[in-house]
Structure formats: structure tokens, C-alpha cells
């Protein structure tokens with residue numbers, strides 16, 4: 564239960580964010596942050612994502628590397644911390660707590676609780692910092708809105724928590740799982756290398772084929788409902804498996820094939836409906852920057868381990884790799 568977020572439900576300073584809100588409150592909380600994700604902002608972030616990717620890839624100097632530690636982790640954390648205004652010196656601490664919360668096994672309750680406590684006080688301090696030293700960032704903007712009464716104190720720290728967590732491990736997993744899909748499909752990788760304008764189609768198929776989020780967040784029926792022959796009663800907690808939905812043969816032809824450019828149903832990797840991922844455009848920008856640059860810079864890239872040896876996070880929410888060992892040169 565811990566890794567599914569249950570203990571957090573009892574923490575107003577972390578849980579009062581848009582995912583846990585409906586109706587007018589949801590719309591208000593979502594509106595306050597969606598301005599940060601406009602197409603114009605995305606264009607700027609694309610340049611920044613390419614810059615950060617290049618700097619990270621410059622550091623890989625051996626014949627082999629781990630593309631999770633070397634690229635997939637540091638890129639999204641840098642971008643989301645830039646966006647929110649997390650100071651450089653605090654980023655490693657934040658990263659540690661966030662990765663425990665997102666990718667630990669459900670049984671590691673104590674560790675998750677400790678990390679959650681630490682992150683809660685880290686965020687409270689960060690909000691105070693933005694009050695005393697405003698910056699040109701999303702968190703400063705939210706602090707200003709809270710002074711105007713548009714968002715209360717708990718909603719403010721909860722929103723910062725949601726963005727830091729949601730904007731981080733998810734994208735790590737997109738880059739890692741996506742690169743793995745390419746490494747396991749060399750013919751497709753060659754086609755993409757030959758025409759990088761296909762990147763958006765490839766990233767979209769990576770999201771469907773092996774998406775970062777296993778289950779959507781909790782849903783609770785408000786009236787009795789029958790789906791797929793299963794009756795659900797009001798108030799029962801429901802988890803929807805996004806990964807299973809994305810391999811549904813009723814929705815996707817040959818669902819287990821990695822087939823970029825497929826037409827038909829949209830996938831569910833970013834959810835659907837009012838809670839559709841706010842950061843979807845940003846995640847794609849980062850995924851395209853990272854995967855495109857790796858292909859360009861390492862024409863002979865190959866997996867340096869047996870795929871069966873790869874180790875996956877034990878999390879019930881997220882599907883991502885602990886490491887992705889590759890040979891950079893032929």
C-alpha cells in the first residue's frame with residue numbers, strides 16, 4: 564500500500580494536489596501550473612534539454628556506460644528542478660528521496676515513510692526560500708498566487724511535491740525503456756537513425772509498448788458500475804493498469820510488436836480525460852532530445868548485457884530500469 568501512495572493520503576502537506584481533486588478544485592489547481600507548459604515554454608525547454616543531454620553525453624568517455632545513471636536520471640531531474648527553481652545544492656538530496664518514494668517496493672514501508680518525511684520538510688523549506696528570495700520559476704509564481712489567495716499552503720507544497728515526483732522518475736523510465744526497445748529492435752533503430760524526423764512517432768510507440776507508469780492513480784466509483792463484466796461498488800478503490808490497456812488486442816493490432824507510426828487508438832501512457840498528464844509535452848521533449856542525441860552520437864550503440872539480466876524497479880506504480888549497460892562504440 565505504501566508504494567501506491569496510501570500513507571500520503573493522510574498528509575495534507577503532500578496530498579492536496581490536482582490528482583486527488585475533482586471538479587472546480589481540480590480545474591483551479593491544474594490551471595495554476597498549466598501556464599508553465601505552453602508550446603512557447605516547451606520550445607525553450609527543448610533547447611535546454613538538448614544542451615543538458617550533450618553535456619551529459621560528453622562525460623561518457625569509456626567504451627561502456629550505464630545510460631540510466633549517465634543520462635536518463637540526470638536529464639529530467641535537471642529540467643524539473645530548473646522549472647521549479649530547486650537550488651543546485653539541494654538537487655541530490657531531492658533526487659534521493661524521490662527515487663525511494665517512486666521506485667521502492669511496497670514492502671519497504673519504513674524507508675518510504677522516512678523519505679516522505681524528509682521530502683515534506685524539504686519542500687516546506689523551499690517554499691520559505693521562495694518567499695524570502697523570489698526567483699524566475701514556477702514555485703515563486705505559485706507562492707505569489709498563494710499570497711493572492713488562489714492556492715492555500717497545503718495545496719502549494721502538495722503541488723510542488725506532485726510536479727517534482729511526476730516530472731522525474733516517469734521521464735527516467737521513458738528514456739530507459741525507450742532506449743531498451745530500440746536496442747532490442749536494431750532494424751527499427753537503423754530506420755530511425757536514417758531519418759530522425761521519425762522521432763516523435765518512435766517516442767509515442769515507446770510510450771505504448773513499454774510505458775513508465777504501470778497503474779493510473781486511484782479511482783473510486785460514485786455509483787455502481789460494470790466494466791468488462793466486473794461489478795464495482797461506490798467507494799471501492801480501483802486501479803487501472805495502463806500497461807495492460809496499452810497491449811489490449813481489442814485496441815491495437817499485433818499489440819506486442821514494437822511498431823512506430825502505427826495508426827489507430829491513442830495509447831494510455833499519459834492517462835486520459837480531465838487528469839491527462841500535464842507534463843506530456845515536456846516528457847516528449849526530453850525523451851526526443853535524449854534518444855535522438857544518443858542515436859546521433861553513438862552509431863554503433865549496443866546492449867552490453869543479456870536483456871534477461873536487466874533489473875527493474877520493484878515498484879507497483881512505475882516500470883523502469885535500475886541500469887542500462889551499453890557498449891558505446893563498436
Ligand code: HEM
Pocket residue numbers: 581582583593643725726729730731733734737774775776779780781805831832833834835837838839840841842843845846847
Ligand atoms: C513519460 C513521462 C510521463 C508519463 C508516462 C506520465 C504519466 C502520467 C499519467 C498516466 C497521468 C494520469 C494519472 C491518472 O489519471 O491517474 C499523469 C498525470 C500528471 N502528470 Fe505525468 N507523466 C509523465 C511526465 C510528467 C512530467 C514531466 C510532468 C511535470 C513536469 C508530469 C506531471 C503530471 C501532473 C501534474 C499530472 C496530474 C494531472 C491532473 O491530475 O490533472 N508528468 N502523468
